[in-house]
Amino acid sequence: MSLLSKSKYPLSAVVLLGAVIYALRIHEIVLLILPIFRVIQPIEDFPYTCERVEHPLLAGCEDMWLDHEGRKLYAACASIEGRTGWSPGADLWNVSARDRADHISVLDIDDPGSDGLYGLHQLKIGSEYPGDLDLHGLDVRRIGDKLRFWLINHRPPVNPKTGEPLNVYEVGANSTVEIFDLKLGSETLQHVKTIFSDAIVTPNDLAVDEDGIGFAVTNDHTNKAPGYSRGLELFTGGGSVSYCRSDSGECRIATREGCYMANGIANLGQGLFAVSQTGRGIVVTYKVDEEKTILVNELDFQVPLDNTSPDENGDVFMAAFPDARALFNAAKDPYGVPAPATVYMIPRQVLQGKQTHEYKGLPAIKVLEDRDSKHLPTTTVVVHDAKTKRLFLAGVLSPFIGICKNNS
Ligand SMILES: *[C@@H]1O[C@H](CO)[C@@H](O)[C@H](O)[C@H]1NC(C)=O
Numbered sequence: 001m002s003l004l005s006k007s008k009y010p011l012s013a014v015v016l017l018g019a020v021i022y023a024l025r026i027h028e029i030v031l032l033i034l035p036i037f038r039v040i041q042p043i044e045d046f047p048y049t050c051e052r053v054e055h056p057l058l059a060g061c062e063d064m065w066l067d068h069e070g071r072k073l074y075a076a077c078a079s080i081e082g083r084t085g086w087s088p089g090a091d092l093w094n095v096s097a098r099d100r101a102d103h104i105s106v107l108d109i110d111d112p113g114s115d116g117l118y119g120l121h122q123l124k125i126g127s128e129y130p131g132d133l134d135l136h137g138l139d140v141r142r143i144g145d146k147l148r149f150w151l152i153n154h155r156p157p158v159n160p161k162t163g164e165p166l167n168v169y170e171v172g173a174n175s176t177v178e179i180f181d182l183k184l185g186s187e188t189l190q191h192v193k194t195i196f197s198d199a200i201v202t203p204n205d206l207a208v209d210e211d212g213i214g215f216a217v218t219n220d221h222t223n224k225a226p227g228y229s230r231g232l233e234l235f236t237g238g239g240s241v242s243y244c245r246s247d248s249g250e251c252r253i254a255t256r257e258g259c260y261m262a263n264g265i266a267n268l269g270q271g272l273f274a275v276s277q278t279g280r281g282i283v284v285t286y287k288v289d290e291e292k293t294i295l296v297n298e299l300d301f302q303v304p305l306d307n308t309s310p311d312e313n314g315d316v317f318m319a320a321f322p323d324a325r326a327l328f329n330a331a332k333d334p335y336g337v338p339a340p341a342t343v344y345m346i347p348r349q350v351l352q353g354k355q356t357h358e359y360k361g362l363p364a365i366k367v368l369e370d371r372d373s374k375h376l377p378t379t380t381v382v383v384h385d386a387k388t389k390r391l392f393l394a395g396v397l398s399p400f401i402g403i404c405k406n407n408s
């Protein structure tokens with residue numbers, strides 16, 4: 001992108017370059033967006049029984065984490081009205097549309113209760129935390145007698161000296177990672193620190209290392225602020241993966257290789273991270289260490305992909321959008337008909353590049369799909385409870401979540 005921003009290149013050259021890149025990728029993008037050569041299956045093809053759980057606290061949940069030991073599900077949610085106005089990752093920049101009530105919702109997954117709401121409630125935020133949360137991706141680790149949360153936060157930019165708002169169209173969002181602790185038995189998140197860095201550009205999702213200190217973050221774009229260069233990233237590729245340390249607060253860009261709207265990220269252990277690249281329909285595994293980052297493996301799904309969540313066994317569950325046109329319609333009318341959703345399971349060994357896998361031409365198993373939008377939300381995240389063979393599905397623009405039990 002630096003090439004494009006240098007003024008010594010005349011505009012016509014920039015336009016020509018753009019046209020060439022466009023021509024090269026248009027075929028790929030058309031195939032990615034249109035469900036032409038894709039078989040989308042009805043939900044009846046899969047051995048699952050699904051229920052919807054609908055409540056304002058379960059609307060607009062972009063990401064979730066399952067505490068399989070503590071048997072609780074934690075979801076990063078916000079009002080749909082807020083999300084459709086202010087979502088920097090999706091190029092929605094209306095600062096005044098934020099409802100400033102983003103929250104972490106909690107479900108007791110083994111106890112539906114008489115109301116079928118699984119003890120739904122939201123965590124409180126300690127008074128030591130100043131300001132608002134504008135939530136996106138999250139990850140959580142159990143450390144001793146507490147759960148530690150890493151939350152992506154997209155606040156609007158302000159002048160640090162005067163506190164006056166800055167023009168978001170010039171500078172983009174002030175995105176940070178917030179670390180909070182939840183003591184076991186407590187319902188209040190206590191703020192530990194804010195991580196603010198040039199390498200946290202346009203963060204989307206993050207995954208914490210086994211040591212509970214390092215974490216990798218996806219940036220879905222290269223350009224922080226809206227505009228022409230950022231728009232071109234759909235064709236040129238863009239984004240990056242950064243690596244940070246929670247103790248020192250230091251971050252660096254680990255890689256830009258293979259990044260086309262880097263989106264969901266899952267920790268596979270031993271320094272390996274799997275990243276879904278939405279703009280190309282691929283999942284790329286990287287080995288990240290202190291010095292260098294190596295691209296280990298690339299799996300081609302040819303469908304737009306979203307969040308990736310490892311289950312207790314390390315297998316990764318991933319949400320995909322088999323019909324992007326229906327997705328655009330669902331985004332315009334979130335309370336109307338949801339867009340068809342697909343859930344893939346990628347065995348850990350396949351992501352690590354140690355084993356190949358073929359399932360009807362796909363590098364992973366399709367575990368669930370809902371062609372006719374009967375039960376599933378417009379799904380952006382899926383987590384799997386291996387113990388009870390259940391899937392929990394939520395969506396950043398969905399008013400409800402789905403819970404599906406495998407009957408086989
Ligand atoms: C931004 O959001 C506010 C509050 O919801 C709304 O009144 C306003 O019309 C929106 N502005 C634009 C440009 O959509």
Ligand SMILES: *[C@@H]1O[C@H](CO)[C@@H](O)[C@H](O)[C@H]1NC(C)=O
Nearest residue numbers: 156157158159160174194196
């Ligand atoms: C962004 O957030 C950081 C951390 O809270 C703060 O130090 C900085 O002043 C903010 N910058 C802008 C432009 O809002």
